[in-house]
Structures are given as structure tokens and as C-alpha cells.
Amino acid sequence: MLSVKDLKASVEETAILKGINLEVKAGEVHAIMGPNGSGKSTLASVLAGREEYDVTGGSATFDGEDLLEMSPEDRARKGMFMAFQYPVEIPGVNTTNFLRTSLNEVRKFNGLEPLNGADFLKLMKEKMNVIEIDKSLTTRSVNEGFSGGEKKKSEIFQMAILEPKLAILDETDSGLDIDALRIVAEGVNRLKSSDNATVIITHYQRLLDYIVPDFVHIIYDGRIVKSGGKDLALTLEEKGYDWIKEEFGEMTEA
Amino acid sequence: MSDELEILKEVTDQDYKYGFVTDIESDVAPKGLTEDTVRLISKKKNEPKWLLDWRLKAFRHWETLNQAPQWAHVKYPEINFQDIIYYAAPKKKPELESLDEVDPELLKMYDKLGISLEEQKKLSGVAVDVVLDSVSVKTTFTKKLKELGIIFCSFSEAVQEYPELVKQYLGTVVPYTDNFYATLNSAVFSDGSFCYIPKGVRCPMELSTYFRINEANTGQFERTLLIADEDAYVSYLEGCTAPIRDENQLHAAVVELVAHKGAVIKYSTVQNWYPGNKDGVGGIYNFVTKRGICKGDHSKISWTQVETGSAITWKYPSVILKGDYSVGEFYSVAVTNNHQQADTGTKMLHIGKNTMSTIISKGISGGFSNNSYRGLVRIGKNAHNARNFSQCDSLLLGDRCGAHTFPYIETSNKTAVVEHEATTSKVGEDQIFYCNQRGLDTEQAIGMIVNGYCKEVMKQLPMEFAVEAQKLLSISLEGSVG
Ligand SMILES: Nc1ncnc2c1ncn2[C@@H]1O[C@H](COP(=O)(O)OP(=O)(O)OP(=O)(O)O)[C@@H](O)[C@H]1O
Ligand SMILES: [Mg+2]
Numbered sequence: 189m190l191s192v193k194d195l196k197a198s199v200e201e202t203a204i205l206k207g208i209n210l211e212v213k214a215g216e217v218h219a220i221m222g223p224n225g226s227g228k229s230t231l232a233s234v235l236a237g238r239e240e241y242d243v244t245g246g247s248a249t250f251d252g253e254d255l256l257e258m259s260p261e262d263r264a265r266k267g268m269f270m271a272f273q274y275p276v277e278i279p280g281v282n283t284t285n286f287l288r289t290s291l292n293e294v295r296k297f298n299g300l301e302p303l304n305g306a307d308f309l310k311l312m313k314e315k316m317n318v319i320e321i322d323k324s325l326t327t328r329s330v331n332e333g334f335s336g337g338e339k340k341k342s343e344i345f346q347m348a349i350l351e352p353k354l355a356i357l358d359e360t361d362s363g364l365d366i367d368a369l370r371i372v373a374e375g376v377n378r379l380k381s382s383d384n385a386t387v388i389i390t391h392y393q394r395l396l397d398y399i400v401p402d403f404v405h406i407i408y409d410g411r412i413v414k415s416g417g418k419d420l421a422l423t424l425e426e427k428g429y430d431w432i433k434e435e436f437g438e439m440t441e442a
Numbered sequence: 443m444s445d446e447l448e449i450l451k452e453v454t455d456q457d458y459k460y461g462f463v464t465d466i467e468s469d470v471a472p473k474g475l476t477e478d479t480v481r482l483i484s485k486k487k488n489e490p491k492w493l494l495d496w497r498l499k500a501f502r503h504w505e506t507l508n509q510a511p512q513w514a515h516v517k518y519p520e521i522n523f524q525d526i527i528y529y530a531a532p533k534k535k536p537e538l539e540s541l542d543e544v545d546p547e548l549l550k551m552y553d554k555l556g557i558s559l560e561e562q563k564k565l566s567g568v569a570v571d572v573v574l575d576s577v578s579v580k581t582t583f584t585k586k587l588k589e590l591g592i593i594f595c596s597f598s599e600a601v602q603e604y605p606e607l608v609k610q611y612l613g614t615v616v617p618y619t620d621n622f623y624a625t626l627n628s629a630v631f632s633d634g635s636f637c638y639i640p641k642g643v644r645c646p647m648e649l650s651t652y653f654r655i656n657e658a659n660t661g662q663f664e665r666t667l668l669i670a671d672e673d674a675y676v677s678y679l680e681g682c683t684a685p686i687r688d689e690n691q692l693h694a695a696v697v698e699l700v701a702h703k704g705a706v707i708k709y710s711t712v713q714n715w716y717p718g719n720k721d722g723v724g725g726i727y728n729f730v731t732k733r734g735i736c737k738g739d740h741s742k743i744s745w746t747q748v749e750t751g752s753a754i755t756w757k758y759p760s761v762i763l764k765g766d767y768s769v770g771e772f773y774s775v776a777v778t779n780n781h782q783q784a785d786t787g788t789k790m791l792h793i794g795k796n797t798m799s800t801i802i803s804k805g806i807s808g809g810f811s812n813n814s815y816r817g818l819v820r821i822g823k824n825a826h827n828a829r830n831f832s833q834c835d836s837l838l839l840g841d842r843c844g845a846h847t848f849p850y851i852e853t854s855n856k857t858a859v860v861e862h863e864a865t866t867s868k869v870g871e872d873q874i875f876y877c878n879q880r881g882l883d884t885e886q887a888i889g890m891i892v893n894g895y896c897k898e899v900m901k902q903l904p905m906e907f908a909v910e911a912q913k914l915l916s917i918s919l920e921g922s923v924g
Contacts, residue, residue: 236879240871260878270879276872280894286880289890293881329894346880 189214189251189385190235190354196245197234204230206410207246212354215382219396219421220389222407223429228389229273231407232356236270237263250354265297267353271343271360273389278330283342284312286330287349294350315348319375336363344372348379355379356387361395373398393425408436471529477501480629483529487598487633490605493612500618500628510622510729514785515814515846516754518727521692528630528663587645593638594649597665600636607638611669615698615735615762623694624731627663631696634665639674639705648904650679664695670705672738677708679907693752694729703738703765708746710903712911715751720780720809725753732759736768736794744771745788746902748911753782758816760789763797763825770799773899777892777915778811778843787817787848792825792858801832804896808839814846819862823854830859836866837895839888889915 190212197205204227212218222228234241235248237260248255250268258266278286291311292302303311316323321341331339340360347355357376361369376386376399388399396404396418404420405412408429413436414420471482480501484494510521587594593604600608618628639645670676693715701707709732718725728751734743745759761770772788790799799819807813819830836845847864869891877887893900893912900908 236875238875259883260875261881261883264879264881272876272879276870276876278873278876278891278894280897281890286890289882289886290880293886297881350880 190248190255190387192235192246192248194246195231195234195243195248197230197241197243199230199241203244204241204410205234208407208410208412210405210412212385212387214353214385216385216403217380217399217401218385218387219401219404219418220387220407220412221391221404221421221424223433226407227410228407229358230410232270232273232358232387232389235263235356236260236268261293262297265294267384269347269350269352269355271340271347271355271357273358273362275331275334275339275343277332277334279332281330283326283328283330284308287312287326287346290346291349311349315345318378319345319348320371321345337365337368340364341368341372344375348375351379351384353384354387355384356389358389359391360388361390361392369395370398393421396421406432408432411436470527473527474524475501475526475528475630479528483630483632486529487601489601492609493601496613496618497629500625501630503619504622504625504629507622507625514756514816515812515848516756516783516785518754518783521727523626526692529632590643590646591640592643592645593636595636597631597634597636597667600667604636604638607669608636608667611667611698611700613698615700615733616696616731620731623729624696627665627694627696627731631663631665634667634695636666637668637676637678639670639676641671642673643671644674645676648677648679648907650681662691662693662695664693666695666697668698668707668709669700670702670707670741672702673704674702675706677710677904679710679712679904681712681714681907681910691725692727692729695731697730697732697759699732699734699743701734701736701738701741701743701768704740705738706742706744707734708744709734709759710907711745711747711749712903712907712914713747713749713751713755714914716753717751717780717782718753725782726751728752728755728757730757732757733762733789734760734770735762736765736770736797738768739765739794740767741765742769742771744769744773744902746771746773746899747775747786748896748899748903748914749774749776749784749786750914752784755782755784755786757786758788760791761799762791762793763799763828764793765797766794767796767798768794769797771902772799772801772803773902774803775806775896775899775911775915776804776813776815777806778808778813780809780811782809782811784812785814785816787815789818789820790830792819792821792828792830795824795826795828797825797828799828799830801830801834802898803832803834804899805834805836805845806839806892806895807836807843807845810842812844812846814848816848816850818850818852819860820851821853821855821858821860825855826857828855828858830861832860832862834862834864835895836864837892838866838868841868 192208192210195205195208196203208231220228230241234243243256250266255263288308295302312326319341325334325338325342331342334342340363343360360372364372373395380386401418404416404418406414413432471479480497484497616624618625637649668678699707699709715726715728716724736743743761747759749755759772763770770790774786776784776786778784787803788801801817803815805813805815815834817832819832821828832849834847834849838845845866849862851860853860869888873891874884874887877890878884893915900911903911
């Protein structure tokens with residue numbers, strides 16, 4: 189579904205991604221871990237099409253199509269969803285309206301009729317049960333004044349509405365309380381199918397107890413330096429990143 | 443640079459969509475302004491002597507003012523007032539019973555604008571007083587309003603039918619000496635609207651006037667006078683669009699509102715005149731004087747405006763809070779693009795005790811435009827416990843435009859509470875990206891973000907108008923994408 193080969197990206201001449209390789213197939217869950225500033229969010233942003241990053245090398249395809257050629261909105265319409273690490277506030281824009289516009293754009297692109305108000309509300313109600321999000325949040329402006337945890341929950345709620353093929357969750361677990369973490373994880377699990385895939389960026393093994401990954405990757409200094417099964421996350425939890433730094437530090441300096 | 447900037451550029455480069463000229467035969471006065479011009483206008487309109495005298499007083503005063511005001515934050519070439527036609531009217535003044543009799547040219551014009559009178563009439567129950575090049579062509583719903591004792595007609599008609607009322611109130615809120623353009627207007631005003639709501643009457647429908655400039659080189663000098671007698675209520679809508687022109691057109695209207703004891707006046711404007719092309723050529727000069735007086739206790743005047751058009755907008759709808767416990771409100775969205783310039787704001791003049799005013803201003807600038815808020819809050823020495831809250835926000839699209847805020851506060855009473863808040867922000871790339879990531883293209887995203895930004899003001903507009911205003915915001919911010 190997603191195939192990333194030797195992807196390099198920089199911001200204002202500074203290289204941040206230095207050759208990322210990643211294969212994600214339908215039905216899989218991948219976890220990406222790595223120390224602060226190693227390039228996890230940058231990878232997510234580049235895949236989602238954020239302009240401020242210049243892709244300086246490599247390739248990425250999504251369902252066989254050249255991802256890097258697509259506008260960010262087309263990537264979204266084709267089923268790529270990113271839950272932001274820091275969701276932005278959009279004052280005055282009602283969350284329900286925003287979501288309905290969003291869903292209908294996606295539907296239009298895929299040749300489906302737009303949902304009318306009543307049908308959309310029905311869908312919202314359904315998904316609200318899955319994510320257990322407070323209804324009042326959907327009547328407020330997008331993310332405005334939401335607590336950290338509420339923002340994260342709202343991201344997952346949006347994901348539930350849009351039912352993406354590929355979801356990239358950037359530290360969706362940080363800021364969630366224990367109950368919310370479980371609810372969100374259950375939500376993600378319930379939305380999982382053999383047709384879609386999930387990439388979870390996280391610092392904590394805890395989330396991976398709920399959402400069991402098929403693969404764990406460690407990013408260090410703009411490269412995936414180690415990949416493995418779910419045990420790799422346990423090793424990290426135990427040993428931290430020092431051993432990675434020791435092993436790969438020199439290599440990246442060179 | 444980034445796509446965002448490119449789109450913003452396209453947003454900025456958008457052509458005016460309502461550019462067309464309607465061919466209605468006109469009866470045109472010769473260029474230039476002399477005492478004879480004033481006499482001609484007055485004669486054409488068959489006016490009583492007192493009104494001619496008033497015009498002449500204004501004209502003589504205007505002659506003593508040798509130049510237009512310079513203080514506003516706008517730049518434009520000097521206007522040659524002798525190069526302007528001061529009167530133009532359709533040759534035959536039709537007297538119409540129904541829309542079927544309206545000039546089909548006119549109806550076509552409204553169709554292009556998407557505001558067909560028929561629809562207006564059928565769907566919204568809005569009484570429409572159409573001002574086409576200074577002479578009212580059609581007044582609808584007059585009968586129904588008449589039953590309630592409401593007068594809603596063209597200014598000229600009011601002069602003929604209700605001279606006492608006009609005489610009593612004309613120039614009492616905006617005296618002919620008020621400012622250069624108000625003086626000019628007082629001398630040469632051609633037509634406009636008149637409205638009177640009698641004691642205790644709640645006007646059951648939105649009263650609406652669509653203004654339109656339709657004659658090349660015709661300065662427009664509309665005059666509106668609206669009186670709400672004790673405990674009356676009225677919501678008045680004013681909207682306008684103009685065809686493309688190469689030369690700048692001067693528009694200097696005067697609006698006077700009078701609210702007696704317990705009366706409420708809501709005055710909403712959507713202004714979408716030709717802003718000039720993307721190089722800043724052409725477009726309307728909009729120099730308007732709008733003022734209301736809360737004459738009686740517990741009266742209220744509320745101005746709401748959505749300003750997207752004109753090359754230059756110079757406009758300060760104001761409220762004189764004379765009655766105790768009177769309330770003044772000003773809600774404004776001003777959008778500027780390309781080389782448009784707007785210097786707009788309000789004055790809240792607190793005279794009575796326990797008077798309260800609110801100012802919410804949202805300025806949005808893109809392209810090379812300049813958008814200024816200029817506001818005055820004055821608390822008189824007897825205005826005990828007066829309160830004002832002002833919020834002036836500026837939103838920048840791109841980095842070639844300017845936003846400026848000039849708040850003036852003068853307080854002569856220690857019990858007054860005056861609060862002023864101001865913010866300046868840019869449409870964030872991260873906001874646009876967030877919307878992109880949810881499947882919205884950048885144009886849609888900007889439209890949505892800007893409409894959200896203006897929500898506080900938009901929600902003040904009556905429903906039908908809000909929809910139109912939202913469309914207008916999108917049109918003026920829309921690029922050629924899609
Ligand atoms: N727009 C930008 N301008 C300048 N530097 C940037 C920009 N975006 C990312 N960087 C830098 O790139 C590096 C990687 O950042 P990124 O946000 O991808 O890290 P991360 O792995 O997600 O970290 P964290 O775990 O703290 O979220 C950091 O050093 C960061 O400062
Ligand atoms: Mg990050």
C-alpha cells in the first residue's frame with residue numbers, strides 16, 4: 189500500500205530525513221519509535237504532503253501511485269489520514285461542519301454522493317459510540333480550547349468518520365489519560381481491517397500493549413536504523429536509546 | 443515559494459465577477475458643479491423651496507472647503523469635482539404595480555447578480571426598494587407596510603408625500619457642515635431611501651435596498667433617512683454591486699438614523715462595488731458618512747457591515763448615545779485585496795448615562811492592499827457608568843499587505859469602563875495544511891478559515907443576507923483554481 193524508498197527531505201537546506209525505507213501492506217500495523225528530533229513527525233508530514241519540506245531524493249508510492257506528485261488534499265482524498273501530534277486550532281469553524289465538508293470532499297473525489305445533514309449526524313452518532321468522544325466537542329470550533337487529550341481524541345474521531353486506508357498516528361497517545369488511551373486504542377482496533385493499515389508513531393510501549401504492531405521501526409537521525417517485531421519496543425523500553433546511539437551514532441556522523 | 447503563497451496570489455488576482463453594463467437611457471446633467479447644477483437637481487425633482495435652500499446652503503459651505511480630507515490612511519489621485527456628472531436618471535420614470543412591468547434589462551441584471559427580485563419577493567418576503575442610478579424604479583410591499591403605518595419609499599417620494607417628516611429630521615444627525623463629502627452630498631444628493639416606523643410598531647420584514655451604480659462618470663450621492671419612533675423596531679438591509687469601469691467613480695452617500703425612546707434599529711450592509719482591476723486601476727471611491735442617534739432612553743442602534751468591494755473605502759458608521767441606557771453596536775468585516783484600500787471603523791459618542799457600546803471589527807487583507815481600522819470612543823462628562831468594549835482583529839493573507847489599527851479613546855468621566863483588545867494574525871500555513879490533510883483544497887481552506895474568523899460579525903446578519911455575505915467573502919477570496 190505504502191512503499192517508501194530512500195526518502196530524503198530537508199528544511200531550508202538542513203537534511204532531516206536521510207534515506208527512509210518503509211513498506212506498509214494492507215492489514216498491517218507498524219510502529220515507529222525513536223528519540224526526540226529524530227525525524228518521525230517529519231516523515232509523517234512529508235508523506236502527508238506538507239510544503240515546507242523539500243523532498244531531495246528517493247520515492248514514495250501509495251497504492252502504486254507516485255505519492256510525491258500528489259497535492260496534500262488528493263492524498264487525503266485517496267485515503268491517507270494523519271493524526272497530528274499538535275492539532276491546530278481553527279477559530280470559528282464548527283467541528284461538525286468541518287468534518288462534514290471533509291467527508292463530502294473525500295466522497296466526491298471517490299464518486300460518491302455527498303451525505304446530507306441527517307445522514308451525517310447519524311454517522312457521527314455511530315462513531316461517537318466507538319470513540320466515546322464528548323458530544324459537546326463536535327459543536328465547538330475545530331480544536332479551539334480543546335485540552336491536549338481532547339485534541340487527540342478528536343483526531344481519532346475524525347479518522348473514524350473518514351475511514352482512511354492508511355492512518356498515520358503521530359504520538360496520538362501522549363496526553364491521553366489511561367482510560368482515554370484504552371478507548372482510543374480500542375477504537376483504532378475496531379477500525380482495523382484487512383484493507384487498511386496503520387502507522388503508529390509513539391514513544392511508549394504502553395500503547396503497543398493495546399494495539400499490537402506487526403513491525404516496530406526505530407528512527408535515528410533521519411534513518412530507520414532497526415526494524416523488528418513487537419519485542420523491539422520492549423527492548424527499547426528496557427534499555428532506552430543509548431545502545432542505538434552507540435551503535436549508529438558514528439555511522440550518521442560520517 | 444510555497445503553494446499557499448501562490449494560491450494567495452491567485453486569490454488576489456481574481457477578476458471581478460459582476461462586470462457588465464446595463465443599457466438604460468439616461469437623462470444626464472452636464473459635467474461640473476455650480477449653483478445652477480444644484481438648482482437643476484432640485485427642479486428636476488420638483489422640490490419645495492426649503493429643500494432647495496438647504497441644498498444651496500450646503501453648496502455655499504462646500505465652496506469654502508477647498509480640499510477633501512487628508513487624514514485617512516488611503517492614497518488616491520486628487521478628484522476633479524468639476525469633471526463629475528451630478529445627476530442622471532432613467533428618462534421615463536415608470537410607475538409599476540408589479541414586477542412584470544419592471545424593465546427586463548433590469549431584471550436581467552439582477553439575474554446575473556443572483557438576486558432576482560422575483561425570488562426575493564417570493565422566498566424571503568423582503569420588500570425591495572431598488573435604487574438604480576439615483577432614481578427609485580420600484581418599491582414593493584409598500585401597501586402591506588402602509589397598513590402598519592410604516593413608510594418605506596424613495597427619498598424623492600418622501601419629499602413630495604411626507605415633507606414635514608423629511609424637514610423635521612433631514613440633517614439632524616449628519617449636518618450639512620459635517621465633513622467635505624457629507625456637505626457635497628447635501629448639496630447634490632439625487633435620491634435614496636426614506637423610512638419611518640411609527641410608535642410601537644415592529645416592522646415584520648427586513649427592509650432591503652439594493653444600490654447599483656450604472657452610469658459612466660456619475661458620482662453617486664445617495665441619501666438615506668431612517669426614523670424609528672418610540673418603541674419601534676426595524677431591520678434594514680443595504681447591499682450593492684457595480685459594473686466594471688475604467689475610471690474611478692466617486693460615491694459619497696449619507697445615511698442618518700434616528701432612534702427614539704425604546705426603539706431598535708439594525709442596519710446591515712453588504713458592500714461589493716467594483717474594487718478596480720488587479721493592478722489597482724478603476725474601482726469605486728466609497729466615501730460614506732453614516733451616523734445614527736440614540737435619541738431616547740433605552741434605544742439601540744446596531745450597524746453590521748461586510749465590506750468587500752470598492753477601490754477605496756472610507757466609512758465610519760457611528761452612534762451618538764444620547765439617551766440614558768442607550769446601546770450602540772458596530773460589527774464589521776472589511777476585506778481588501780489587490781490594491782484596495784480601506785479605512786473604516788466607527789465612532790461611539792457616549793453622552794447619556796449608563797450607555798453601552800460594542801465594537802467588533804475584523805479586517806482581512808490580501809495582495810498589496812491596506813486595511814485600517816479607525817475608531818473613536820468618546821465618553822462625555824455626564825456619561826456616568828458608560829461602557830465600551832472594542833475588539834479589533836486583523837488577518838493577513840500573505841506578506842505584501844498591510845493592517846493598521848488607530849483606536850482613539852477620550853474619556854471625560856471617571857466612572858466609564860473602556861476596554862480595547864486588538865490582535866493581528868496571519869492565516870497559518872499549518873491551518874491550511876490541516877484542512878488540506880482533511881481533503882479540502884487551499885481555496886476552500888482559506889474560505890473556511892476566513893469565514894470562521896468573521897463568524898462573530900456574520901452571525902449578526904439576517905439569515906438571507908448572511909448566506910449572500912458568506913458567498914461574497916468566498917468570491918472575493920476565491921482564486922481561479924477549480
Ligand atoms: N519546519 C522546520 N524547521 C526547522 N527545523 C525543523 C522543522 N521541522 C522539523 N525540524 C527539525 O527536524 C528534526 C526532526 O523533527 P521531528 O519533528 O520530525 O522530530 P520527531 O522525531 O517527531 O521528534 P519528537 O519525538 O520530539 O516529536 C528536529 O531537529 C527539528 O527541529
Ligand atoms: Mg514528533
